[in-house]
Structures are given as structure tokens and as C-alpha cells.
Amino acid sequence: MSVSGARVLLHALLLGAAAITLFPLLWMLSVSFMAGGEASAFPPPLLPAHGTLANYRQLFGQQNIGRYLTNSLSLAAMTTLLSLLLNSLAGYAFAKLRFRAREPLLRVLLAALVIPSQVAMLPLFLMMKWLGLVNTYAAVVVPAMAGIFGVFLVRQYALTIPDELLEAARIDGASELRIFTSIVLPALRPILVTLGVFTFLGSWNDFMWPLIVLTDQGLYTLPIALATLSREHVQDNELMMAGAVLTVLPVLALFLSLQRYYIRGILMGSVKG
Amino acid sequence: MGREGAVIAQLLPEFTKLHPDIEVRIQQLPWTAAHQKLLTAFAGEATPDLCRLGNTWIPEFVALKALEPLDRSLARSTAVQASDYFPGIWDTNIIGGTLYGVPWYIDTRLLFYRRDLLAQAGFAEPPRTWAEWSRMLAAIKALVGPERYGVLLPLNEFDTLLVLSIQQPEPLLRADGRYGNFRSAGFHRALGFYREIFQRQWAPPVDSTQISNVWNELGRGYFSFYISGPWNIGEFTRRLPPQQQDTWMTAPMPGPDGPGASIAGGASLVIFRRSRHKAEAWLLLEFLSSPQTQKRFYQLTGDLPPRRSTWRAPELAGNLYARAFREQLERVKPQPKVPEWERIVTDMRLMAERVVHGDLSVEEGARDLDREVDAVLQKRRWLLDRGRTP
Amino acid sequence: MRVGYAGWAFAAPALLIITVFFFVPVLSALIVSLTDFDLYALADIRNLRFVGLDNYRQLLHAPQFWRAVANTGYFVAVGVPLSLAASLASALLVNSRLAYFSAFFRTAFFAPVVTTLVAVAVVWRYLLHTRYGLINYALAHVGIHPIDWLGDPHWALPAIILFAVWKNFGYNMVIFMAALHSIPVDLYEAARLDGASRWQEFGRITLPMLRPTLLLVSILTVAGYFQLFAEPYVMTQGGPLQSTVSVLYFMYEEGFKWWNLGSASAVAFLLFLMILAVTALQVRLTRDAQAR
Numbered sequence: 028m029s030v031s032g033a034r035v036l037l038h039a040l041l042l043g044a045a046a047i048t049l050f051p052l053l054w055m056l057s058v059s060f061m062a063g064g065e066a067s068a069f070p071p072p073l074l075p076a077h078g079t080l081a082n083y084r085q086l087f088g089q090q091n092i093g094r095y096l097t098n099s100l101s102l103a104a105m106t107t108l109l110s111l112l113l114n115s116l117a118g119y120a121f122a123k124l125r126f127r128a129r130e131p132l133l134r135v136l137l138a139a140l141v142i143p144s145q146v147a148m149l150p151l152f153l154m155m156k157w158l159g160l161v162n163t164y165a166a167v168v169v170p171a172m173a174g175i176f177g178v179f180l181v182r183q184y185a186l187t188i189p190d191e192l193l194e195a196a197r198i199d200g201a202s203e204l205r206i207f208t209s210i211v212l213p214a215l216r217p218i219l220v221t222l223g224v225f226t227f228l229g230s231w232n233d234f235m236w237p238l239i240v241l242t243d244q245g246l247y248t249l250p251i252a253l254a255t256l257s258r259e260h261v262q263d264n265e266l267m268m269a270g271a272v273l274t275v276l277p278v279l280a281l282f283l284s285l286q287r288y289y290i291r292g293i294l295m296g297s298v299k300g
Numbered sequence: 301m302g303r304e305g306a307v308i309a310q311l312l313p314e315f316t317k318l319h320p321d322i323e324v325r326i327q328q329l330p331w332t333a334a335h336q337k338l339l340t341a342f343a344g345e346a347t348p349d350l351c352r353l354g355n356t357w358i359p360e361f362v363a364l365k366a367l368e369p370l371d372r373s374l375a376r377s378t379a380v381q382a383s384d385y386f387p388g389i390w391d392t393n394i395i396g397g398t399l400y401g402v403p404w405y406i407d408t409r410l411l412f413y414r415r416d417l418l419a420q421a422g423f424a425e426p427p428r429t430w431a432e433w434s435r436m437l438a439a440i441k442a443l444v445g446p447e448r449y450g451v452l453l454p455l456n457e458f459d460t461l462l463v464l465s466i467q468q469p470e471p472l473l474r475a476d477g478r479y480g481n482f483r484s485a486g487f488h489r490a491l492g493f494y495r496e497i498f499q500r501q502w503a504p505p506v507d508s509t510q511i512s513n514v515w516n517e518l519g520r521g522y523f524s525f526y527i528s529g530p531w532n533i534g535e536f537t538r539r540l541p542p543q544q545q546d547t548w549m550t551a552p553m554p555g556p557d558g559p560g561a562s563i564a565g566g567a568s569l570v571i572f573r574r575s576r577h578k579a580e581a582w583l584l585l586e587f588l589s590s591p592q593t594q595k596r597f598y599q600l601t602g603d604l605p606p607r608r609s610t611w612r613a614p615e616l617a618g619n620l621y622a623r624a625f626r627e628q629l630e631r632v633k634p635q636p637k638v639p640e641w642e643r644i645v646t647d648m649r650l651m652a653e654r655v656v657h658g659d660l661s662v663e664e665g666a667r668d669l670d671r672e673v674d675a676v677l678q679k680r681r682w683l684l685d686r687g688r689t690p
Numbered sequence: 691m692r693v694g695y696a697g698w699a700f701a702a703p704a705l706l707i708i709t710v711f712f713f714v715p716v717l718s719a720l721i722v723s724l725t726d727f728d729l730y731a732l733a734d735i736r737n738l739r740f741v742g743l744d745n746y747r748q749l750l751h752a753p754q755f756w757r758a759v760a761n762t763g764y765f766v767a768v769g770v771p772l773s774l775a776a777s778l779a780s781a782l783l784v785n786s787r788l789a790y791f792s793a794f795f796r797t798a799f800f801a802p803v804v805t806t807l808v809a810v811a812v813v814w815r816y817l818l819h820t821r822y823g824l825i826n827y828a829l830a831h832v833g834i835h836p837i838d839w840l841g842d843p844h845w846a847l848p849a850i851i852l853f854a855v856w857k858n859f860g861y862n863m864v865i866f867m868a869a870l871h872s873i874p875v876d877l878y879e880a881a882r883l884d885g886a887s888r889w890q891e892f893g894r895i896t897l898p899m900l901r902p903t904l905l906l907v908s909i910l911t912v913a914g915y916f917q918l919f920a921e922p923y924v925m926t927q928g929g930p931l932q933s934t935v936s937v938l939y940f941m942y943e944e945g946f947k948w949w950n951l952g953s954a955s956a957v958a959f960l961l962f963l964m965i966l967a968v969t970a971l972q973v974r975l976t977r978d979a980q981a982r
Contacts (some may be wrong), residue, residue: 034788041783045798048856052801054824055813067513067822109841117704126697136708142716142967143917145938146958149945151711151716170711173704187752202698203696232806234920239946242338250808254924257812271809282804286797294868342732364733456929507929510820510841639729644947653931657843675748679730683737689730 052275059083059269066264082269090266092273095252096247100277102164102237102248103230106171110226111219113173118181119211123193124203135183136175145235152239166240171230177222183295185211186216221292224285231278275279307600317586322580342366349575350584352567355392358401360639361570363689367400368571368578374399379586384607388564388632395637401568402589403606405597407529408562409459409553410628412536414524417443426551429491432475433554434626437502440524446501450515451525453497454508455656458649459563460527463553464490466633467560473673477638478681480673482648482666489556491655491662498656515539515602518548527553529565533621534602550624552631564632566606604629640676647672723955732949745956756934758940759964761847765936766915766968769851773911774904775952776859781866782896796867800860807857811924814853815840840926843933850921850934858914862907869903870896905976909969916965937961 054073058066059082061075074211086092120126121133151170152161160166188211196206212219234250247255255269282289308326315324338351342364353361361367374380382390385403393401413426421440429431437450444450453460465472468486473479481487497503504523511517518526519540526532536548553560569588571581587593594605595613604625605611616622635641648669655665683689723745730737749755784795802810817823818839824834839849878894886894897904918936922928928935928943935943937957945954 030788037783037786037788038790041789042761042794044780044783045795048802048860049798051810051813051817051856051915052805054817055810058816064513064516066816067516069821071824071827073824113704113707116700120697120700124697126695126701129697132701133706139713141969142962143913143958143965144712145917145919145941146719146955146962147712147715149951149955149958150715150722153718153722153951154711161778163730169707173707175708175712178704178708190779203700207700217771228804232804234806235809235942242835250806253812254808257808257815266830267812267816267938271806271812274809275805276754278804278806279801282801290800290864292865360729364729366733456927506841510816510838650932653929657931659931679726679728679737683730684740688734688737 055268055271056273058265059272061265063263063265063270066268082266083273085266086269087272090252090256090270092249092252092270095247095249095275096273098246099231099248099250102167103227105164106168106230107167107223107226108174110174110177111223114177114222115181115212115215115219116207117173117178119185119207119215121178121182122185123188123190123211136178140175140179148239149235155240161240162246164244164246167233167237168234171226177226180222180292180295181215181218184215186212217288217291218295220285221288221295224281224289225292227281228278228289307597310600311588311593311596314593316585318587319580319583322583324584347572347574349572349577351570351572352404353401353403353570355389355403355564355566355568356635356641358393358568358570359395359637359641362395362400363639366573368573368575369398369400370402370571370582371399373582374402377582377586380589384609386606386608386629386632388634389566389606389629392564392566392634392637393568401570402585404567404569405530405594405601405603406606406625406629407565407567407604408625408632409463409527409529409565410562410624411551411553412508412518412526412528412532413549413551414518414521414547415549417521417524426549427554428559429554430556430560434496436496437525438500438508441500441502444521444524448521449504450498450502451527452506452511452514452523453494453503453527454511455505455653456507456509456649458645458652460492461494461648461652462481462635462645463527463560463562464494466635467553467555473636473638473644473677476684478677478684480644480670480677482670482673488662488666491652491666495655495662504572519544522582530604530625531602538619540552550621552624552628559627559631561614561631561633562628563635564661583675630644638677638680640680644673645678647676707825719955719958722952725952727950727952727955729949731951741952745953749953749960754932754935755940758935758937761932761934762916762936763917764790764847765851765854765918766912768848769854769915770908770911772851773855773859773915774862774908776855777862777907778866778900780859781863781870784863785867785870795863799863802857803860807859807920808924810857811921813855814856815925818849841930843931846926846930846934850918850925853921853925854915854918860913862911865903865907866900867898873899901976901980905972909972909982912968912972913965916961916968937964 060080061072062077062079062081065072065075121129154212155161155166156228160169192210193206196210201209231248232250233248234254236255237248238251241251249270251272253267256270257267312326316322338347338353338357338361342361358367371639374382380402382543389403389406393399393403402437411426417440418424418426421436421443423436423439426687427436428591440450465487468484470484470486471481472487474481498505508514509670511522511661515525515536516539517523518536533550537545539547551563555561569585571578571585575581588597589607591605591607591610594607594610595615597603598605598610599615605616606623611617611626616626625675635645651660651665651672654660655662660668680689724740724742726728726739726741727744754787780799783789784792789795795800802981817825820826820836820838820841825838825839830836837845839845873896877899878891881891881895917938919938922934922936922939923942926934928939938961941954941957941961944950
């Protein structure tokens with residue numbers, strides 16, 4: 028096959044695959060602007076007859092989705108900031124600060140990566156009950172404030188900080204904390220952005236644990252609200268699609284603007300081998 | 301839960317006028333998650349003061365020692381009169397001789413049907429026995445053809461089989477809820493009839509999620525009978541076009557040999573033991589149970605009241621669709637009052653689904669279910685033997 | 691030594707959180723799995739009984755548990771190869787020297803990964819609708835009768851597999867792309883000088899160089915796919931006929947619907963053991979293949 032022939036085939040395949048991949052998302056957008064019941068027709072419509080904002084209005088008005096949006100946002104933000112702090116402190120310590128049992132501890136942590144988080148879920152719930160934290164945001168944020176993956180990611184990156192830089196600062200008499208805030212953190216900035224994006228996305232999309240631990244409807248995050256809405260309103264598909272759009276749009280936007288960092292994080296996480 | 305929660309907000313101003321010092325906050329829970337959410341709330345010590353609880357959940361919460369006994373408050377009260385309530389419904393709130401809830405609205409299951417399609421098939425009156433119903437289903441099926449059906453019985457809902465079983469003389473559990481009784485001839489009959497309806501293609505083998513819009517589909521004649529509850533009176537009135545409003549009607553459930561029983565469902569108002577405002581909660585309960593408030597509640601939601609006196613009001617007495625419910629309410633039976641009931645009825649539904657699908661025969665299904673249920677009740681037997689549970 | 695103390699001080703907060711909120715619950719899960727912790731025990735702790743391995747024994751005899759295992763196994767056995775094939779294929783396409791706008795395509799293929807699972811599950815539930823769904827509509831154009839995707843016990847899990855592959859293939863694609871980048875170009879040039887065809891290049895150079903990545907990716911994907919939960923929860927509630935009950939979904943119902951926390955913890959541990967066993971198997975198979 029000639030080069031141009033191959034090129035045409037290649038792009039045909041790419042376009043076809045891209046169309047299939049993006050179609051559900053575009054359709055979701057389209058249906059969200061359709062009138063109630065319009066999508067339940069045969070043949071199924073691709074575009075709304077007359078676009079309407081009614082679904083969005085109902086979501087913000089009756090279904091109070093603005094509340095869930097804010098909840099998701101604040102929860103994700105809190106989790107991200109706190110976990111960045113704790114994970115960067117620990118990651119740097121594992122990379123550059125010598126302390127007893129550092130290597131064995133690291134090995135234990137890495138081994139624990141294979142344990143699925145759901146094993147911890149049931150006793151964690153009971154623990155939250157005894158701490159009186161069920162149905163609070165603390166129950167969602169606190170367990171997520173540090174994670175093995177995050178610590179490891181920072182550690183890998185922190186390994187690349189030149190030792191001489193740190194030694195020089197120590198000789199100058201700077202405290203460890205000072206070194207951390209003025210040298211290490213700035214050096215870690217790229218990986219912190221990566222980890223931040225990861226954590227934010229993870230928290231935003233988190234479903235199972237908040238579902239279990241949050242009972243107050245006022246505290247629901249977007250995914251839970253959407254799941255509840257979809258189980259209650261099996262019939263109102265256009266409304267569902269609007270809810271789905273609102274849930275997906277913020278993270279897509281975040282991703283599009285910060286893709287570089289997110290993808291780098293995946294690669295670094297996979298290099299551990 | 302559901303729309304009732306939204307409606308309470310409208311009823312509250314009256315209450316606040318009577319008791320201006322009491323502040324009421326409403327919490328809404330979606331029905332499908334409510335059971336689990338309430339239990340989580342209990343585990344998390346985050347329960348409300350007053351709650352609307354499905355009456356089939358009362359045994360569970362009593363076993364958890366979560367509910368406050370109400371006998372003393374009842375004795376002192378003038379607003380709540382036990383004799384005014386339908387006995388089958390009132391009984392669902394009594395566990396081990398103690399009252400734990402006051403019925404707030406009733407729920408039961410009966411037939412919603414297309415009168416015109418039934419007439420086209422040659423029948424002027426709704427069915428009173430299973431045999432009559434079978435004849436009608438067969439006639440309708442012959443009339444509408446292979447693409448449409450006589451009745452919709454969603455496979456992910458346990459109500460229909462439960463109603464058919466409860467119409468039998470034998471109880472569903474035996475020995476005070478220690479063992480299953482699904483090997484009884486009555487349950488075999490119910491399960492057999494249920495399976496027959498699917499085998500003869502009178503009902504489509506589908507879940508409720510696969511019916512995109514049940515009101516439209518009844519309107520389109522996709523099926524002619526539907527077994528549902530009081531809330532659908534309002535829904536059908538609202539969602540079907542005006543010209544179709546006189547084509548549908550309700551009728552009591554047919555039984556094996558005559559008009560049959562149905563489930564004594566509904567919701568009660570309960571007070572949680574951990575509440576720190578029990579006296580105020582009781583005042584709100586009394587307010588919501590007064591015939592006037594109940595009448596207003598009915599007007600706002602279409603939920604049917606549990607007090608006979610409220611039924612005499614012209615709005616209800618004159619409602620054609622509600623008449624079948626009034627009649628059915630005199631023939632309702634409670635479900636077994638064991639905390640494991642929710643699980644048992646789910647296992648029953650799963651078994652029924654497999655029987656309908658042909659994976660199990662009726663005998664195998666009933667036998668498997670009995671065995672599963674006996675295992676589920678094992679802890680209850682252990683606790684009963686030690687006197688640790690009602 | 692100051693540095694030593696600083697090390698502990700810095701690592702301590704994270705380690706504390708991880709220990710208290712991960713390791714402790716995991717160990718407790720092991721203990722709870724040896725009791726019959728249930729609703730009655732939740733009410734009154736005196737109703738708790740230590741039952742040893744009874745929960746495990748009952749589970750291993752419960753047909754519903756094995757159905758969940760079979761469903762999950764099917765999901766993994768079919769879903770992972772499909773997902774890896776899609777990831778590798780798209781990585782090769784996007785990475786090709788001939789491709790224009792590769793950044794756009796990479797973004798397009800990756801987009802589903804970041805979307806909220808619950809939201810897109812709702813979208814797909816509707817696309818898969820028997821009568822009004824666009825998938826059946828498209829299939830009808832090629833002469834295929836409408837399939838009852840989410841209502842037919844034979845098609846529900848395949849539908850979920852399709853959805854899961856769509857959602858995830860972009861993630862591994864990115865990893866494959868990076869790995870492809872790291873293959874030295876001279877290898878390909880040398881092969882072309884020797885007259886090798888495109889396919890031979892793929893089989894003799896690309897695949898072998900990708901082997902470590904393939905192993906890593908398949909271990910991660912298998913572990914991830916074993917943890918199937920949200921899709922059945924949102925799309926099918928485990929039905930029809932329990933054909934989409936995964937092990938985690940089973941655990942969720944057992945633990946949070948019926949409150950048999952003892953039994954549910956046992957399920958969680960069995961799941962963990964399953965993942966461990968399959969991972970070890972994968973590593974062993976790869977090592978054997980490499981040795982040959």
C-alpha cells in the first residue's frame with residue numbers, strides 16, 4: 028500500500044474510532060436540551076427539535092442540583108489540598124530524609140497497593156460510627172487525606188531533587204521545615220499539579236464510599252445525586268442527561284486544560300513496575 | 301420520601317400556628333435507597349425525631365431497638381383513636397403486643413385496567429376470581445396480538461407474587477417466624493399461577509426499567525391490566541390525555557375463589573428512641589393524624605388515609621378510582637413481622653424470576669426458597685430461644 | 691539526629707492516616723469476617739457470635755456467591771483482552787508517524803476515562819434501550835434484530851463489558867503510547883533495511899519490546915476489572931436474573947443492604963485472594979514465556 032493510501036486508511040480508522048468514542052458524550056449533550064419525553068421516540072432523535080433549557084432549569088430549581096455541585100466542588104477541593112500537603116511531606120521524607128525503617132516501610136506500603144480499597148470499607152464504616160462521623164464530610168475527607176499512591180508518586184519525583192541543593196541549605200543552617208517549604212515544594216510543583224489533578228478527579232468521581240457514608244440528602248455529591256435521581260426518575264431521560272452533563276462537564280474542562288499533567292501522572296505511576 | 305416529603309412543607313404552616321415554639325426541619329430520602337439509608341442513619345446515630353417509615357420495616361427497626369413505644373402517648377391522646385383505623389393496617393404497627401407507629405397513609409395493591417379494551421374483548425365487569433381473570437387475559441391477548449400483552453408484572457417487583465401468596469390461607473412463615481412455609485400448597489398455587497401468566501404470554505417478561513414510561517404504555521394499550529398502588533390514581537389522571545380519562549378504572553384484586561386479599565402496606569409515623577424531642581414529635585404526629593390534615597394531605601398527594609372517618613369526606617367518597625381501594629382495605633393482610641422480611645421477599649422475587657425464566661420448576665423454586673429462608677432465619681431462632689428478641 | 695526526627699515528623703501524618711484508615715480497617719475486616727456481625731449485633735453487641743470460618747464455608751457453598759464469581763470472571767476474561775486490544779490498537783494508530791492531529795485524537799480517546807462513571811452509565815443505559823436506544827437503531831440498519839441489552843441475561847454483561855471498554859481503553863492507550871515512544875527507532879530502521887514487512891516489524895520488534903508494559907498493564911487492568919461495582923449498581927441493579935451481580939456488588943448488598951457485615955467482610959477477603967491469585971498467575975505465565 029502506498030504511503031498516501033496508508034495515510035487515508037489510518038485517518039479513516041482514527042476518525043471512525045473518535046466518532047464512536049465521542050458519540051455518547053455528544054448525544055448526552057444533545058438530549059439534555061430536548062423536551063421531556065422527546066427522546067423516547069422511534070426512530071430515536073439525534074438532535075432536539077427545538078432546544079430547551081427546561082431540564083437545566085428543573086435541575087437547578089426543583090432538584091437543587093446547585094447544592095450538589097457545590098458539595099462536590101468543596102469536597103474535592105478540601106480533599107485535594109489536604110492530601111497534597113500530607114502526601115508531599117511523606118513523599119519527600121521517603122525520598123530524601125533518612126529515618127529508621129524507611130525502606131521496609133516503603134516495601135510494606137507498595138505491597139499494600141494490591142489490597143482493594145473495598146476490603147477496608149465495612150470496618151471503616153463501623154469506625155466512623157464509633158467516632159460519630161457518619162454522615163459528615165469528615166468521613167469522606169479524612170480517610171482520603173493520604174494515600175499510598177500519592178506518597179509514592181511524590182517520592183519518585185522527589186528522588187530527582189539534587190542532594191547537593193538540600194545539603195547546602197542545611198549547611199547554611201536552615202531548618203528541615205524551611206528547606207521543605209522554600210526548596211522542595213517549588214521543585215515538586217509539576218508533580219503536585221499532577222497529583223492534584225488526579226486527586227481532584229478521583230474525589231469528584233468517587234461514588235461507592237460517599238454513597239455508603241452520607242445519608243443526609245443535603246450532603247450528597249453529584250454522582251450520588253445523579254444515581255439517586257436515575258433510580259427514582261427512570262422515566263425522565265432528558266432530565267437525567269442534563270444531570271449527567273453537569274456532572275461530566277467540570278471534570279472534562281479540568282482535564283482538557285491540564286491534560287499534560289494528568290497523563291504524566293499515569294506514566295509515572297506505571298513506571299514503578 | 302418521595303413526593304410526600306415535599307408536601308409536608310405545605311402542611312407545616314398550620315402546625316406552626318398551633319405550636320409556634322416548635323421548629324420543624326424536613327429531610328427527604330429517595331424511596332429506593334430509603335431502607336438502607338435509614339439503617340445507615342441508625343448506625344451513625346443520625347436518625348430524625350419523627351419519621352415516616354414503611355410499615356414493613358417496623359419489625360426491623362424494633363429489633364434494632366430504634367423505635368419508641370407509643371402505647372402511653374396513645375392512651376393520653378384524644379386526636380388519635382385506634383378504633384377509627386382499618387384494623388388490618390393498624391395491626392402492622394404492633395410488634396410483640398406493643399404499638400410502635402401510627403399509620404399515616406395506606407398503601408395496597410390492586411388492579412388498574414383499561415375498561416375499553418376489556419369491553420372490546422367481551423367483558424363488562426372486572427374479574428373477581430383468578431379463573432375469571434385468566435379468561436380475560438386470554439381474550440385480551442387474542443385481541444391485541446403477539447406484540448402487546450394483557451398485564452404488566454415487572455419482574456424486578458415482588459408485589460404481585462406477594463399479593464397472590466398472601467391470598468392463600470396458609471401463612472408465609474411458620475412457628476412465629478422461625479421457619480419458612482413456602483412448601484405449602486397455597487404458595488405452590490400462587491407461584492404456579494404467577495408462572496402461568498408469563499408462560500401464556502399474557503405478561504411481558506420485563507423489568508420496570510425496560511418500560512420507558514408506564515403511563516404512556518397503558519395509554520397505548522401495550523398492556524391492559526397493571527397492579528399498582530394509590531399514588532398512580534393521581535399519576536394516571538395527570539399523565540394520560542383528557543380524552544383517555546374515562547378508559548381506565550381500578551378494581552379490587554381477584555382471589556383464588558372470590559374477591560381476594562391484598563397487602564396491608566402503607567407508611568406509619570414513628571418516633572426514634574434516641575430523639576431528644578419526643579413530646580414535640582408526638583404533637584406533630586397528632587397534627588398529621590387529625591382527620592382534617594389527613595384530608596388535606598390526600599388532596600395534595602392522592603395518598604389514601606388510614607382512618608375510616610376521613611374516608612367519609614366527599615372528596616374521597618366521590619372519587620371513583622378510590623372506591624376499589626376502600627373496598628380492598630377491608631380485605632388486607634399484614635406481611636410477617638420479622639426483621640428479615642425484606643430479605644426474604646427479595647429472595648422470593650429472585651426465585652420467581654428464575655421460575656418464570658424456566659430455570660426452575662415451581663416445586664424446585666419453592667423448595668430452594670424454603671431452604672434459603674430457613675438459613676436466613678437461623679439467627680432469629682437462636683435469639684428467640686434465648687428470649688432476646690420479640 | 692535532626693534529619694532522622696524530621697523524616698519521621700514529615701512522614702508521620704500521612705502514615706498515621708494510612709494506618710488508621712486503611713491498615714486497621716483491613717485487619718478488622720479479617721476479624722469481623724470470623725463473626726456473624728449483623729443487624730442484631732448492630733443493635734446489641736451481645737448478639738455477636740464468633741463463628742470461625744463459617745462465613746467462608748457458607749459463602750463457598752452459596753450458589754449466589756459463585757454466580758457473582760462467575761459473572762466477575764467472565765467480565766475479566768472477556769473485558770480485559772478487549773480493552774487491551776483496543777488500547778494497543780489505538781496507541782499504534784495515534785502514534786503512527788503518518789498521523790496528523792494526533793493530540794486531538796489522543797484527547798478524544800482519553801476523554802471517557804475522566805468522565806464520571808455514574809453519569810456516563812446513565813447515558814449508556816439509555817443508548818442500550820431496546821426500543822428507543824440508538825445502538826439497536828444502528829444495528830437495525832445492518833439487519834440485526836433489536837437486542838434486549840439490559841433485559842436479556844445473556845446480553846446484559848456483554849453490554850456492560852462494551853461500556854467498560856469504552857470508558858477505560860484510553861488509560862492504557864496512554865501507557866502504551868509512552869512505551870512505544872521508548873522503542874529505539876534504529877531497531878525499525880534496521881528491520882526495514884533487512885526487508886521486513888510491517889507485520890513482521892510488529893511481531894518481532896514491537897510486541898517483544900512491549901512485553902513488560904503489557905504485563906504491567908494487564909495486571910493493573912485485571913485488578914481493576916475485578917472490582918466491578920458501579921456499572922451494575924447504576925445500570926442493572928445486578929439483574930436481569932442476577933447475571934450482572936459482581937463480587938463487589940454482592941458484597942455491597944450483603945453488607946449494606948442486609949447488614950451481614952461478617953459475611954460481607956469474608957466476601958471482601960475472598961475477592962482480595964482472587965485478585966492476588968490471578969496476578970501471581972499472570973506473573974508466572976509471563977516468566978515462563980520469557981524463559982522459553
